[in-house]
Amino acid sequence: MPDDELVLKISPVKAGLLCKCPRCGQGSLFKSLLQIADRCSVCQFDLAKSDSGDGPAVFIIFILGFLIIPLALWLEASFEPPLWVHALLWPIIIIGGSIALLRPLKGLMVALQYHHKASDSGSVDYD
Numbered sequence: 001m002p003d004d005e006l007v008l009k010i011s012p013v014k015a016g017l018l019c020k021c022p023r024c025g026q027g028s029l030f031k032s033l034l035q036i037a038d039r040c041s042v043c044q045f046d047l048a049k050s051d052s053g054d055g056p057a058v059f060i061i062f063i064l065g066f067l068i069i070p071l072a073l074w075l076e077a078s079f080e081p082p083l084w085v086h087a088l089l090w091p092i093i094i095i096g097g098s099i100a101l102l103r104p105l106k107g108l109m110v111a112l113q114y115h116h117k118a119s120d121s122g123s124v125d126y127d
């Protein structure tokens, strides 16, 4: 099957959010928590060229900032907890939320780059 037909059949959003290979949608995109595998274990697609850059981190900063700042202000205004509650609670939520969101958003960025045949240089470099 030609590569262009595969690109059209695999949803980049589904493959990305499930952390699957952007070409076949089956192989795992990651070889460790946040490190992208060199090759897809199913279709042998070269994933080493994939680079999501800082994109996922920027989205996570916006998403978590949008959620956590109002929650922290609401907690303070409603219950006036001691300072140690804020110092203990928010770093755990921010670090946990960042790690939880980083994998699917990194997968989404890689899948969208593959789907739209994008690269850092602006030229098509996927096989």
Ligand SMILES: [Zn+2]
Pocket: 021, 022, 023, 024, 025, 026, 027, 040, 041, 042, 043, 044, 045
């Ligand atoms: Zn694959």
